[in-house]
Amino acid sequence: MTDESDGNPIERTGDEPPDGAPPGGGQRDRGDPGASDRELAADGGLSAGAETDSEPRIAFYGGKWASTIPLAFFILWAIFQSGVLGIGDTNGLVIGALVGTILGMFFARGDWKTYADTIFEGMTQRVAATAIVAWLWAGMFADTLQVGGFVEGLIFAADALNVGAATFPAAAFVLCGLLATGIGTGYGATIAFVTLFFPAGVLIGANPVLLFAAILSGAVFGDNLAPVSDTTIVSAVTQDADIGGVVASRFKYAIAAAIPAFVAYLIMGSMLSGASLEGSAALRETATALGLVHLLSMGVVIATAIAGRHIVEAISWGLVVAVAFNLVFGLSSVSDILVFTVTEAGAFTSLPFVAVGETASVGGSLYSGATGFFPLIVLTLLIVSMAQIMIRGGGFAAIQEFLLNSVATNVRRAELTMVLGTATINGMITINTAAEIAIAPYIARIGEKFNINGYRRANILDANTSALGYIFPWAGGVLVGYQVMVGPEGLGAEYGPEMVVNPIEVVPYVFHGWFLVIVFLIAAVTGFGREYIPDRTSEEVSRA
Amino acid sequence: MSRFDKFFAGLSFRGSTPDYDPGDVIEVMVTGEEGGEVVARIGDSTLRIEDAPADAVNTRVLVAIDTWDEAGHRGTGTYRETVGKSAF
Numbered sequence: 001m002t003d004e005s006d007g008n009p010i011e012r013t014g015d016e017p018p019d020g021a022p023p024g025g026g027q028r029d030r031g032d033p034g035a036s037d038r039e040l041a042a043d044g045g046l047s048a049g050a051e052t053d054s055e056p057r058i059a060f061y062g063g064k065w066a067s068t069i070p071l072a073f074f075i076l077w078a079i080f081q082s083g084v085l086g087i088g089d090t091n092g093l094v095i096g097a098l099v100g101t102i103l104g105m106f107f108a109r110g111d112w113k114t115y116a117d118t119i120f121e122g123m124t125q126r127v128a129a130t131a132i133v134a135w136l137w138a139g140m141f142a143d144t145l146q147v148g149g150f151v152e153g154l155i156f157a158a159d160a161l162n163v164g165a166a167t168f169p170a171a172a173f174v175l176c177g178l179l180a181t182g183i184g185t186g187y188g189a190t191i192a193f194v195t196l197f198f199p200a201g202v203l204i205g206a207n208p209v210l211l212f213a214a215i216l217s218g219a220v221f222g223d224n225l226a227p228v229s230d231t232t233i234v235s236a237v238t239q240d241a242d243i244g245g246v247v248a249s250r251f252k253y254a255i256a257a258a259i260p261a262f263v264a265y266l267i268m269g270s271m272l273s274g275a276s277l278e279g280s281a282a283l284r285e286t287a288t289a290l291g292l293v294h295l296l297s298m299g300v301v302i303a304t305a306i307a308g309r310h311i312v313e314a315i316s317w318g319l320v321v322a323v324a325f326n327l328v329f330g331l332s333s334v335s336d337i338l339v340f341t342v343t344e345a346g347a348f349t350s351l352p353f354v355a356v357g358e359t360a361s362v363g364g365s366l367y368s369g370a371t372g373f374f375p376l377i378v379l380t381l382l383i384v385s386m387a388q389i390m391i392r393g394g395g396f397a398a399i400q401e402f403l404l405n406s407v408a409t410n411v412r413r414a415e416l417t418m419v420l421g422t423a424t425i426n427g428m429i430t431i432n433t434a435a436e437i438a439i440a441p442y443i444a445r446i447g448e449k450f451n452i453n454g455y456r457r458a459n460i461l462d463a464n465t466s467a468l469g470y471i472f473p474w475a476g477g478v479l480v481g482y483q484v485m486v487g488p489e490g491l492g493a494e495y496g497p498e499m500v501v502n503p504i505e506v507v508p509y510v511f512h513g514w515f516l517v518i519v520f521l522i523a524a525v526t527g528f529g530r531e532y533i534p535d536r537t538s539e540e541v542s543r544a
Numbered sequence: 545m546s547r548f549d550k551f552f553a554g555l556s557f558r559g560s561t562p563d564y565d566p567g568d569v570i571e572v573m574v575t576g577e578e579g580g581e582v583v584a585r586i587g588d589s590t591l592r593i594e595d596a597p598a599d600a601v602n603t604r605v606l607v608a609i610d611t612w613d614e615a616g617h618r619g620t621g622t623y624r625e626t627v628g629k630s631a632f
Contacts (some may be wrong), residue, residue, distance in 0.1 A: 248550035534570035
């Protein structure tokens with residue numbers, strides 16, 4: 001064991017890109033018995049390794065880097081749409097992905113059928129299907145809590161605890177973090193809190209910019225920690241780790257960032273002055289203690305998930321409990337949860353879930369919760385297929401080779417690369433879950449090359465994904481909150497311009513987001529929380 | 545590992561060169577090849593694995609540690625069985 005070449009993992013993996021190889025990859029077998037193995041390593045991405053050798057490859061005009069065109073075009077589209085124009089529309093990103101996919105096809109050599117088949121191949125990846133199933137369940141649960149008065153319960157709690165203007169941002173951070181941890185969607189928590197909690201805080205004298213930033217920080221906390229969060233699920237399943245174990249191992253990082261963030265909100269809350277508005281009484285009338293019963297609904301999901309049960313089972317139990325609480329305590333009607341709306345009264349309209357309205361439709365929290373994720377589901381399928389095109393064209397291996405050869409040459413630099421790479425991609429792509437899915441294969445491979453275990457990889461991936469999704473003005477989390485302020489019947493129209501915060505102003509104040517990134521940079525350098533595969537192997541992944 | 549222990553697992557400052565003792569049986573990801581033998585890089589330590597299958601790279605295997613040089617953070621071990629593969 002004296003050979004110095006041991007120090008470089010790359011020389012032994014042979015992650016050569018298939019540059020110059022003809023479609024079909026026949027050339028790689030000639031006279032090189034080790035070539036087949038190296039092709040496995042070169043795959044590096046979303047497909048199952050053992051099957052890769054027999055899969056067709058795509059050759060591009062312009063070489064392997066041209067296979068990055070669909071994804072690169074999509075990223076540029078996302079930056080232009082959300083960063084430059086400030087449009088946070090997921091459906092717009094779907095069109096960007098479609099146009100990018102078509103554009104890439106014109107650079108493919110030979111029969112375009114191989115390119116088209118790769119789109120299907122990418123879309124049928126299990127990683128995407130697993131996340132999609134979890135989103136549908138989490139969406140139904142989140143909206144059912146919302147119609148069950150959970151947010152009103154939190155406002156009641158803040159009022160009962162006599163939270164004042166200076167402490168309101170810190171309280172908003174904690175309560176939004178609690179809500180986001182329970183319902184698993186930072187976007188949903190942001191919308192709920194900006195709708196109900198933000199005006200209440202501004203009206204009692206809290207600084208609007210700091211309060212909005214504190215709400216975003218709470219969303220970061222929940223997105224990062226919640227077992228039912230889409231980013232948590234993606235981080236666990238892409239790194240071959242069980243969701244319960246990932247959540248448990250994540251506490252140390254989340255708390256290390258949350259405590260200084262809480263203190264920072266207390267300090268800044270007393271330093272920054274608020275807008276002068278009057279009339280908070282009306283908002284407080286909506287507060288009701290009973291909604292706090294849904295802390296138990298959240299607890300059921302969290303406890304069941306940490307106990308290692310399948311995430312579908314965990315959320316289903318939470319949903320059953322939430323629906324039961326809503327109906328037993330009168331927190332919502334049956335039709336708030338599920339309603340078939342018909343245009344004319346008939347035999348079925350006496351049923352509690354059938355109503356008469358102007359337009360025939362289906363609605364309720366189950367409906368809106370699940371359908372709310374449809375655009376993101378379509379976008380995810382397209383991103384995964386664009387990633388697969390990159391893999392088949394050799395672009396994935398080329399980037400991986402560059403990172404491992406030139407940047408991640410030891411375990412510290414590898415972890416720093418994982419932190420900064422995840423942060424950068426998430427800083428650019430509006431929808432953080434989509435960005436997370438795109439970067440996940442790189443995190444897996446770079447981490448595995450140094451035997452960094454699945455929990456650590458999942459934590460690096462998710463913390464930086466969650467953080468960057470709520471900081472910059474084009475981030476999806478910031479945009480959904482801003483939309484609540486500037487919409488046609490938004491807070492600005494209702495209360496005046498003091499209720500509208502310029503998204504660029506919140507950037508420095510999303511303390512939990514910034515601190516989470518800093519915690520991981522320090523962790524990468526110092527080894528805080530680092531675990532290797534031999535230390536502890538992940539349990540069976542709780543997925544379908 | 546109990547559920548309680550999961551919260552405290554990894555709560556330490558871990559070095560970049562983990563060491564192992566002869567006789568330990570550990571699960572590792574095989575990270576590369578060298579001179580006809582496969583190796584696993586664990587952090588910045590290196591374990592050479594004997595008797596591993598030819599297609600062992602990017603699979604998770606159980607290895608019995610035979611020798612370990614704590615100064616150089618290098619060791620040798622014997623392949624036991626394949627227990628998994630890369631996350632991707």
